[in-house]
Amino acid sequence: MLPQPIPPPAPVIFEASGLVKEFDDGRVAALQRVDFKIASGEFVALVGPSGSGKTTLLNMLGLLDSPSSGSLKYRGDEMAGLPDPSHYRAQEIGFIFQSFHLLGTFTVTENVQIPMFGQGLSAKARAARAAELLDSVGLSHRLNHFPVKLSGGERQRAAIARSLANRPGVLLADEPTGNLDSKNAAQVMELLAQLQREHQTTLVLVTHDREVAAHASRILTMRDGRIISDSAAS
Amino acid sequence: MTFLTIIFRDLWRRPIRTALTMLGIAIGIAAVIALVGMASGYEKGIVKQLDVIGIDVIVSNMEGGLMPKAFDESLTDQIAALPDVAEITTVLMQMLSVEDAPMIMVSGREWGGFTWEKLTVVEGRMPHDGNERAVVLGTMAAEMLQKKVGDSIQIEIEEFSVVGIVDGHSLVENGAIILSLPLFQEASGYEGRVNFIDIRVPTDAGNERIEALCTKIENSFEGIRAVRASEVVGTSQGFKIAKAMSWSTSILAIIVGIFGVMNTMLMTVFERTHEIGILLALGWKKRMIIGLILAEAAVMGILGGIIGVLLGAATLAILGTLPEVRGLLEPDLSLDLILKAILIAVVVGIASGLYPAWRGSRLSPSVALQG
Numbered sequence: 001m002l003p004q005p006i007p008p009p010a011p012v013i014f015e016a017s018g019l020v021k022e023f024d025d026g027r028v029a030a031l032q033r034v035d036f037k038i039a040s041g042e043f044v045a046l047v048g049p050s051g052s053g054k055t056t057l058l059n060m061l062g063l064l065d066s067p068s069s070g071s072l073k074y075r076g077d078e079m080a081g082l083p084d085p086s087h088y089r090a091q092e093i094g095f096i097f098q099s100f101h102l103l104g105t106f107t108v109t110e111n112v113q114i115p116m117f118g119q120g121l122s123a124k125a126r127a128a129r130a131a132e133l134l135d136s137v138g139l140s141h142r143l144n145h146f147p148v149k150l151s152g153g154e155r156q157r158a159a160i161a162r163s164l165a166n167r168p169g170v171l172l173a174d175e176p177t178g179n180l181d182s183k184n185a186a187q188v189m190e191l192l193a194q195l196q197r198e199h200q201t202t203l204v205l206v207t208h209d210r211e212v213a214a215h216a217s218r219i220l221t222m223r224d225g226r227i228i229s230d231s232a233a234s
Numbered sequence: 235m236t237f238l239t240i241i242f243r244d245l246w247r248r249p250i251r252t253a254l255t256m257l258g259i260a261i262g263i264a265a266v267i268a269l270v271g272m273a274s275g276y277e278k279g280i281v282k283q284l285d286v287i288g289i290d291v292i293v294s295n296m297e298g299g300l301m302p303k304a305f306d307e308s309l310t311d312q313i314a315a316l317p318d319v320a321e322i323t324t325v326l327m328q329m330l331s332v333e334d335a336p337m338i339m340v341s342g343r344e345w346g347g348f349t350w351e352k353l354t355v356v357e358g359r360m361p362h363d364g365n366e367r368a369v370v371l372g373t374m375a376a377e378m379l380q381k382k383v384g385d386s387i388q389i390e391i392e393e394f395s396v397v398g399i400v401d402g403h404s405l406v407e408n409g410a411i412i413l414s415l416p417l418f419q420e421a422s423g424y425e426g427r428v429n430f431i432d433i434r435v436p437t438d439a440g441n442e443r444i445e446a447l448c449t450k451i452e453n454s455f456e457g458i459r460a461v462r463a464s465e466v467v468g469t470s471q472g473f474k475i476a477k478a479m480s481w482s483t484s485i486l487a488i489i490v491g492i493f494g495v496m497n498t499m500l501m502t503v504f505e506r507t508h509e510i511g512i513l514l515a516l517g518w519k520k521r522m523i524i525g526l527i528l529a530e531a532a533v534m535g536i537l538g539g540i541i542g543v544l545l546g547a548a549t550l551a552i553l554g555t556l557p558e559v560r561g562l563l564e565p566d567l568s569l570d571l572i573l574k575a576i577l578i579a580v581v582v583g584i585a586s587g588l589y590p591a592w593r594g595s596r597l598s599p600s601v602a603l604q605g
Contacts, residue, residue, distance in 0.1 A: 064515055064600040066329050072595045089599075090517020099280065101512045101603070115516040148444045 010039035010087040013170065013202050014061060015223030016202055018181050019070035021225075022054050026068075027140060030056040031091070032225040033070065040169070043196050043203045045233070052222040054206040063173045090115060094163030094201075096192075098175035108171040109134060109143040110160045115165040133161040137191060160191060164199075171196070171215035173205040177212055189215050241501050241529050244502070252534065258494030259538025260545055261316060261566060263575045265487035267546020267567065269480035272553060275566035277473055283406040284463040286352050290444060293431035293451055293460045301327060302459075304427035304562035313431060316454075318447045321434040323347025326418055326427065332411065335378050339410040340389060342418025349432060353412065358383035358398035360593040364414040370398040372408035379411075387411070392421035405564045418519060488582055491538070499531050509551035511602025519599055520595040528584055535583020539576040546575070 021031040031053045038044055046054045059065040060072055063085040072079045076089070082088050089095075102111045112130035121129070128183065134140055137157040147155055156176060161224050163171055173192065179187035193215045196203040205216060214233055221229040245252045284292070293313060307324050314322045326342040343349045353360070353370065361368040369389075371381055376399045381387060385396045392412060402408050419425045435444055444462055451460035481500035505509070510523055510534025550565035 003428065024549055059600045065598070084519075086514070086517055086519040088517075089515060090519075093517075095515050097603075101508075101515075103509060103512065105239075105247050106235075110239070114513065115236050115518075117237065117240075118517070118519060126235065162516070200441070 010041050012037050013040040013075060014038040014204075015040075015071075015073040015076075017056070017071045019057075019060070019072055020061055021053070021060065021067045022068045029225050031060075031067070034225070034227055036204065036220060036227060036230065038204065040202055041200045042217045042218060043193070044205070045213035046204065046206045046221045046222060047210065047213045048222035048228075049208060051224075054208075054222050056225075057222070058172050058174050058200070058204060058206050060171070062095055063088055064135060082138055090119060091166055092168055092170055094165070094168040094171045096156070096163045096171065096173035096176045098178040100152075100159045100179070101149070102155055102158060102162075104147055107108055107144045108139060108150065110166055111147065111158060112138040112162045116163060119166060129165065130161070133164055134158065134166075136195075137161045140231055151184070152180050153187055156180060156188050157191065160188070160195070164195065167199075168201070170202045170204070173203065175208070177207070179211065185209075185212065237526075237529070240526065241533055244268055244433055244506075244526075245274070247532060249416065251501075255494050256534050256538035256541060258492040259579055260542035262488040262491035262578050262582070263482070263542025264545035264549055266481075266484040266575045266578060267543055267571065268549040268553065268565075269484050269572060271550045271565050271567050273473075273476045273480040273544065274568065274571065275554075275564045276476060278566050279405045279564055280461055280466070280473075281464075282404040283402070284466065286354070286404045286407065287349055287432070287433060289349075289432045290435045290439075291433040291448060291451075291460055292463055292466050293433065293458060294429060296459045299587050300428045301329060304327045304424050304429045305458070307428045309458070311426075311429055313433070313451060314452070316438050316447060316450055318435050318443050320436045320439075321348050321376055323349050323366045324428040325343070325349060325430040325432060326413060326415055326424055327429060328422055330389065330419075330422075333379060337377075338375060338378065339406065340418060340422075340423075341410045342415040343412060343414045347432075348434060350412075353400040353402055353407070353603065356399045356401050357591040358396070359415060360400075364416060366397070366414070367392075367394050367417060369394045369399040369411050369413040370400045371396055372402050372410045373399055374405070374408040375411055378409070389413075389418070390421045390423075392417075400414065416503040431501055437561075487513055487577065490565070492582050492586045495531055495534055495538075496589060499527060499587045500593070501592035502530070505589045506594075507597060507602050507603075510597050511599050511604075514597070514599035516525050516605060524591040524595045527594050528587045531587025531590070532580055533583070533584040535581070535586075536576065538583070539579025542579060543572050543575055565599050 011062055019031050019034040022029050034057065046057060048054050060067055063079060066080060083202060103114065107131045113126040116126045116129065122141065131143060134143055137160055139154060139157055141162065142154060145168045150158065175189055177191065180188060189212055192203065195201065207213050216233050219231050220227050221231050295305045297303045304326065310322060312322050313319060324344045328340050329337050330340050332338050356373060360370060369387060371379065378497055381396050383396055383398060386393050419427065427473040433448065448462065452458060513523060547567050550567055554565040
């Protein structure tokens with residue numbers, strides 16, 4: 001039997017070295033010299049107790065915040081030097097939040113269209129893309145409902161559809177099941193894992209729930225602003 | 235969904251606040267329409283009057299308020315001797331309170347002068363001569379004063395007979411009491427004085443000769459102003475004061491509107507900090523956030539402007555019926571004024587939104603998301 005060829009290693013998408021984030025004039029150190037690499041298409045869970053720096057790190061990956069010192073690169077380019085952070089957030093990243101962050105004055109389909117503004121799409125194309133995404137998360141019957149009329153699980157599915165609006169290469173999810181019951185949490189995690197597999201998206205997920213983290217292929221455990229372990233999920 | 239949908243959905247989120255803010259702008263714009271429309275109506279009335287009478291050059295004193303200060307009528311003979319003066323006549327015009335009319339134009343005219351020519355008798359007759367203690371009333375003046383032919387009328391302390399009702403073919407003429415110059419000079423205490431000398435030039439006199447005549451008059455008599463009739467409105471001190479007052483009052487009202495919109499938009503930005511954070515996290519550029527806030531402010535400006543124009547038009551219509559105004563001017567609501575008012579409203583909206591938009595665009599996404 002001929003030996004199977006070894007697949008080439010996936011390119012590194014994020015690379016951090018000596019990453020530090022301080023608040024309150026240096027009195028609070030949220031991240032302390034953090035180093036890691038994340039490859040394209042990886043599903044990474046960031047786990048750890050509250051205050052361990054998970055969300056701070058996720059915000060930096062999404063360019064919602066900037067490091068106090070150290071280096072954070074995206075596809076080999078220093079993120080601090082990216083010319084247009086909003087372009088990066090719109091085109092490269094999809095955010096999923098614990099509290100969904102759907103806009104209450106807009107319907108579900110309108111919420112999904114929000115990230116598509118400024119991307120050169122016509123209103124018709126935006127509406128069609130939103131309908132397609134909502135169909136893919138099982139919400140085609142809820143297009144014109146306002147978020148307040150949706151269950152928690154439906155809201156998170158709508159938020160997931162929104163995060164995929166501009167076909168991002170990276171999904172950043174901050175406690176996506178934190179506000180859901182176990183049944184809805186399981187459904188949302190299945191959906192996320194399925195989307196990650198289908199689209200070969202890099203998924204970085206923050207959670208303090210070990211069961212949720214078990215969906216990932218790799219787990220980075222954080223404590224007191226440091227990564228204390230980097231392991232493959234069981 | 236379009237960008238406009240987002241704007242209107244945001245404005246509709248707090249309908250009462252949006253409506254009150256727009257009302258603030260609307261009141262400012264209504265003030266512009268009403269006050270400037272009144273001033274403009276007054277101007278247009280005078281222009282029409284001069285046009286109907288056929289005056290080419292008006293000589294008056296440089297000083298004075300709404301009416302120029304009276305001067306010695308002996309100047310008339312000296313001006314009449316100048317070249318290019320074909321016809322000349324003198325007028326003493328005052329705004330007076332006469333009987334029940336709080337303010338009415340009284341025009342004392344040199345008997346036989348061309349200013350009597352275009353008056354068409356509607357009822358009664360013209361005075362027999364310049365010494366008859368009689369007046370004719372413009373149609374609107376007769377209506378305002380509720381006088382008919384045969385009635386008497388008291389001007390200052392003198393009493394006159396109403397011998398005719400006339401159509402002067404312009405609002406100002408129709409809103410006036412017209413009588414012989416010496417009678418009015420005596421009644422008003424301005425014996426030997428007039429405040430206008432009206433000149434007609436030969437029909438073949440072109441612009442250059444008229445200008446030359448004006449310059450000659452001004453150079454020959456100190457403190458005297460001679461302007462072409464078509465330019466009298468633009469150069470008159472009284473009109474300038476009226477215009478300045480109407481605009482300055484309007485601007486005050488507009489400033490109040492500006493602060494109203496600014497306050498609303500700032501509150502909107504503070505209230506929507508979290509939402510702005512979401513938009514930034516979803517990839518909205520700062521200039522899109524600025525555009526959204528400015529567009530919302532501009533829409534409030536446009537809608538407030540339209541409401542203001544309607545309110546102003548209604549105010550003008552009401553003002554036009556007041557006894558203090560009727561006969562003196564016809565409120566003027568021109569397309570030019572409407573467009574100017576709406577443009578002001580849009581500029582007010584955008585200007586008021588600048589600071590809130592700048593504040594909104596400077597929010598840090600991560601901090602805003604917590605807000």
